[in-house]
Amino acid sequence: MKKSIFFLLLSLLIAPVAQAQAIYESFRSVKLDQTRELKIQLPRNYQRNEDKIYPVILVLDGDYLFEPVAGMVDYFSYWEDMPESIVVGINQRKTRLEDGRYDTAQYLPTGSGANFYEFIGQELMPYINETYRTAPLKIIVGHDYTSNFINYFMFKDNPIFQGYINLSPELAPTMIEKISNVLSKDPKNTWYYLATGANDSDQIKEDVIQLDARIDSLKLQNLNYHFDNFAESTHYTLVGKAIPKALEDFFQMYRPISKKIYRDVILPMEDESRFEYLTNIYKTTEELYGFKRKVRINDFIAISTAVEKTEDWEELEPLGDLAVKEYPDSMLGYYYLGIYYEQIGEPKKALRAYEKGFQKEEIAFLTKDYMLEKATKIKEDFGW
Incomplete structure (x- = not known):
């Protein structure tokens, strides 16, 4: 009995450590005519969630940069x-200088640098996509x-990466001009960190x-786009x-929509639809992450609060319809529809919306007493 308890406790202690360990692979590259060492960290629940797909974060300088990236990805997720996300280092x-080689005329990858570029685009990323369950979103990190x-x-017409994390880049001559020209096209669904x-x-x-x-x-x-200039930090720290x-x-x-986004982005909107802003967030994340998420209650409240403050009542109808669809057993959507109909003189x-809402489950700030109060007030105002 004592032995079985001991091995049970030991397995519980070992399991979390095993989940955090990286897979080490040797990858034979035809483009490089070399074998490259890879580190791959799969999400904790990768084996359990057999139908789920995951963004990929590719880390160059994986011998020292993989662990800090993989650790933060595991922590944030x-x-x-x-x-x-899947992290690949x-x-x-011994090869970074040759891997990043560029010519002194166009300052573009040449020789071993061009081979390394093709290794990533034509060999490594296709291998990762074929071997693991990957989502469309791909991010690359370098130092x-x-x-x-x-x-x-970024210079290709259809880049294989949508996100670029530039940690103290040692930019080649003309690179500032090249990057500016590419980004001046204002690409959608592109993230650039500097x-x-x-x-x-x-x-x-x-x-x-x-x-x-x-x-x-x-x-x-x-x-x-995001830029940071860290006070008192060195090239490495x-x-x-x-x-x-x-x-x-x-x-x-x-x-969830933060107070800052609410204050700086959503509330000041004039010509844009706040409802479309909300649905575009979820549409974009579904396209990039490969799975559909239910709209958060917090996000419904953020949008509706801004709508009510600015009295842009027309936005409440589609918001209410969406809330009914997302949370059919709750009061939320019927509350928004009730407010909307009140404001347009219906x-x-x-009344029907509030009465339907009364029959549903309480949610967030909405209670049966509150919904009953809204319905009773209408009846009193119109003598019904």
Whole structure:
């Protein structure tokens, strides 16, 4: 009996550790005529959720950058601040200079650099897609020399990556111009993160700040762009701050609407539809992450609060219909429809909506007493 209890406790202790361990693979590349060492971290519930697909985060300089990225991805996804994701690292300790080689005329990958570029695009990423259950969203991460390299993937008409995490990039000559030209097209569903630090290399810091100024001057509407210049951080210590910041920025749409987004984006909207803003968030995340999510109660409340503050009542009808669809057993959708009908002068329809809502389950701030009060008030006002 004691032995069985001991082995049960031992298995419980070992299981979480096993979940956090990386898979180590040797990948034979025809393009490179070499074998490359990979580190792959699968989500904790990968084996259990057989039908689920996952975004992929490819990490260059995997010999030292994989663990901090994989650790933060595991941490963020554990708290549901980002979707569970597959993290893939390429070890480059002995090859990074050759892997990132570019010519001195066009400053584009050449020789071993061109081979490494093709290895990622034509061999490694297809292998990851075929071997694991991957979602459309792909992100690539690099530091200094390899950070410069990841930008070359943006120059294709249909880039295989939608997200670029640039950690103190050591930019090649003309790269600022090239990146600016690509981003000036204002691509949708593209995320670009850029970071330097106060104590970064002077030349790197100068170039990164110049690139940020160029991107900022473009006044882009669709590009999801974020820049950080960390105080008192060096070329190496900024990495520890930038990785969680980049993930937080990239997956902002995945989390509930924040007070800041409500205040700075949703409330000031004039020509845009707040309802469409909400549905576009969920449509975009479904396309990128590969699974459909129910609209959060928090997000319904954020949109409806802004609608009521600005008295843009027409938005409440589609919002109410969506809430009925998403939460058919709750009061939420019927409450929004009741408010809408009241405001457009349809008291009978409003009464029916509140009465239907009264029969449903309480949710958030809505109670049976409150719904009854709304219905009773209409009856009193019209003598019914």
